[in-house]
Amino acid sequence: KAGVTQTPRYLIKTRGQQVTLSCSPISGHRSVSWYQQTPGQGLQFLFEYFSETQRNKGNFPGRFSGRQFSNSRSEMNVSTLELGDSALYLCASSWTGGPSTEAFFGQGTRLTVV
Amino acid sequence: AQSVTQLGSHVSVSEGALVLLRCNYSSSVPPYLFWYVQYPNQGLQLLLKYTSAATLVKGINGFEAEFKKSETSFHLTKPSAHMSDAAEYFCAVVAGGTSYGKLTFGQGTILTVHP
Numbered sequence: 181k182a183g184v185t186q187t188p189r190y191l192i193k194t195r196g197q198q199v200t201l202s203c204s205p206i207s208g209h210r211s212v213s214w215y216q217q218t219p220g221q222g223l224q225f226l227f228e229y230f231s232e233t234q235r236n237k238g239n240f241p242g243r244f245s246g247r248q249f250s251n252s253r254s255e256m257n258v259s260t261l262e263l264g265d266s267a268l269y270l271c272a273s274s275w276t277g278g279p280s281t282e283a284f285f286g287q288g289t290r291l292t293v294v
Numbered sequence: 295a296q297s298v299t300q301l302g303s304h305v306s307v308s309e310g311a312l313v314l315l316r317c318n319y320s321s322s323v324p325p326y327l328f329w330y331v332q333y334p335n336q337g338l339q340l341l342l343k344y345t346s347a348a349t350l351v352k353g354i355n356g357f358e359a360e361f362k363k364s365e366t367s368f369h370l371t372k373p374s375a376h377m378s379d380a381a382e383y384f385c386a387v388v389a390g391g392t393s394y395g396k397l398t399f400g401q402g403t404i405l406t407v408h409p
Contacts, residue, residue, distance in 0.1 A: 285330075
């Protein structure tokens with residue numbers, strides 16, 4: 181069965197622009213989480229969606245937002261890009277998002293802000 | 295709040311040697327613990343998870359980890375390293391309750407395997 185698909189794989193944006201990243205979860209998975217990975221801060225949790233509702237949120241500014249559609253696909257948006265937003269953005273899906281359930285990760289979207 | 299500390303950002307071993315990657319956790323509630331592996335330019339792949347069923351957990355690719363509550367540790371081991379084990383390894387914790395979809399990761403340990 182197909183894994184978690186993230187598009188695009190690579191993006192280059194200019195400071196001040198906005199960007200939208202997409203994540204298609206494994207079929208049947210209803211929970212989608214997003215993470216930011218940088219060399220300095222490591223892997224940091226952004227937010228989690230389940231059945232189109234945000235259930236959990238990390239400590240990121242309001243420029244970072246997300247949504248989930250009825251087919252469980254999710255998008256995250258970053259507005260007014262800053263150089264520090266350059267990172268690998270990872271999406272993970274699971275059946276329920278519960279604490280013991282396995283999260284399956286996509287290959288990520290590499291965002292470079294210039 | 296929960297947190298994870300991985301001791302050693304880089305570990306180097308010879309092929310065939312024991313692999314030991316250290317992880318200590320802090321959690322106010324019984325934790326769920328995970329080890330993930332990341333190869334260059336890839337996402338994360340689950341190696342194993344502890345969910346309180348057994349303290350010694352066996353995972354994929356010959357890895358295992360032992361949950362020690364008294365030491366708040368969850369170290370990852372493999373008896374004999376292969377070249378293909380070279381990657382970055384992350385320990386992660388999830389607290390119970392309403393921590394939906396939120397893994398808290400350690401800073402990662404890069405494993406290098408020498409021939």
